[in-house]
Amino acid sequence: MAHTPTAPAHAAGPTPVAEAVGIGKRFGATVALRDARIAVAPGESHALVGRNGAGKSTLVSLLTGLRRPDAGVLRFSGEPAPPVGDIDAWRTRVACVYQRSTIIPDLTVAENLFLNRQSSGSLQPIRWRQLRRRAEELLGEYGVDVDAAARARDLTVEQRQFVEIARALSFGARFIVLDEPTAKLDARGIGRLFDKLRDLQRQGVAFLYISHHLQEVYDLCTTVTVYRDATHILTAPVTEVGHRALVEAMTGDTAATAADATAVDPAAGHRAAGPDERPELLTVDGLTLPGVCHGLSLSVRSGEVVGLAGAAASGNVRVGEAVAGLHRAEEGRISVGGRAVRPGSVPSALAAGVGLVPEDRHLQGLVGNRSVAENATLTVTDQLGHFGTVLPSRTRVFARRMIRDLDIKTPGPATPVSALSGGNQQKVVVARALATDPRVLVAVRPTNGVDVKSKEFLLRRVREVADGGKAALIVSDELDDLRVCDRVVVMFHGRVVAEFAPGWRDEQVVAAMEGVGVTDHAAPGTDTDTDADTDADADADADAPGTDQDER
Secondary structure, three states: OOOOOOOOOOOOOOOOOEEEEEEEEEEOOEEEEEEEEEEEOOOOEEEEEOOOOOOHHHHHHHHOOOOOOOEEEEEEOOEEOOOOOOHHHHHOOOEEEOOOOOOOOOOEHHHHHOOOOOOOOOOOOOOHHHHHHHHHHHHHHOOOOOOOOOEHHHOOHHHHHHHHHHHHHHOOOOEEEEEOOOOOOOHHHHHHHHHHHHHHHHOOOEEEEEOOOHHHHHHHOOEEEEEEOOEEEEEEEHHHOOHHHHHHHHHOOOOOOHHHOEEOOHHHOOOOOOOOOOOEEEEEEEEEEOOOEEEEEEEEEOOOEEEEEOOOOOOHHHHHHHHOOOOOOOEEEEEEOOEEOOOOOHHHHHHHOEEEEOOOHHHHHOOOOOEHHHHHOHHHHHHOOOOOOOOHHHHHHHHHHHHHHHOOOOOOOOOEHHHOOHHHHHHHHHHHHHOOOOOEEEEEOOOOOOOHHHHHHHHHHHHHHHHOOOEEEEEEOOHHHHOOOOEEEEEEOOEEEEEEOOOOOHHHHHHHHOOOOOOOOOOOOOOOOOOOOOOOOOOOOOOOOOOOHHHO
């Protein structure tokens, strides 16, 4: 089923509260948006969906005044958008409630609602009683049942979202972008949020709703817009677009849906792709991480590459990190070759034979002011000297071997790792993970922000680890990362929902990751009032700043 781009659904209706026409945006050589468009009507809940890299995050940054488009026009209620940098003007037109709360925990609800406007003038004292009364009136106006004097840290995730929405509306905005608002809510919390959004819609407030859970699009929204490969693909009433058609529009493929996948009982772990007597090198049994997953089980055999797929709120990244000892499990067991990994212990995971390629090389993977050699050998310093000392000569020899094996383009081992390109920095991270000759390699989004050539090289290297009799777990939502896998296990909101043998089609895996056909919003027993970081951006588009756009 091919989709022909259509005109915005409200072109002949009332003046859109927010409208983007012919929008273009580039980051260096990367085209983040190309002739993109969207129109949101007053009082409408309008869904924006698309795969990672589709351009959703870039559009949001333009609609909220964080960036200036290279081409095209932005309008609010028929008027041109304010100049970038005029914060007060933008606040009266649009607000964004992000997955990661911007509420300051140590301040009260009233202080958060009126941050930087607590008094009538910069030299006027704050009248606290009056501030609380104003806050109570504002919360009451929008039906938010929260104590204005309560500390924000004591609120539930759901209550914090309501406070953020009320704060946005207090500036006069009647258009709010909701970016993955249900990622940390259970089914009851989602129901209450949707009830509140419907109440606000009746008051004329419009929402641009971004979510990786497609069922929510059908539950809440009246119109859906699909972006793919940085451009507009489809705008249509939700009632006229079925689940299959929506997934096809997102992926560009036409075939069967996730119903063709091998269904998996979450309590039973994965189902092997076929008879295989190779030993299990990684076993995860009944893993429970608070707020992430409950009773999750999976295994990876010798010579096997398994993909652990899932969208931002699925919990797959946290599970992969837990295997490497970064998170303490509440229940369950992780073992490598029969040797138990002590929960929450990185040294124990290293000793058991786990190597980790972390999700974010800048924050988790590299020491930027240190050399290539130092970064590549951080996990093996005990092998490079005696009595706690590290011999520079041994470090250089070891590093040269890693540079050669990983084909790292660098003037030499002493070069600061910050001077390398993104692809070569990622190779240094992989080199460090392989330096211990791990029995199990856990690679979290291993090709994030690298060029095509580096991507192919890194995935081939992961494949070689398994072909050498070891095991590899690729944790990713990037389809290209998953193609190298022997099996793909899909998580959705903390539990395994599907498994695919080789030969899967893009729309099958995407449908499973997006929760098509899945009714539960959260894993049983998860603490939905947690602030556990489940994604970094909930939409890791190729347009995110600081992700080596020149190499994408």
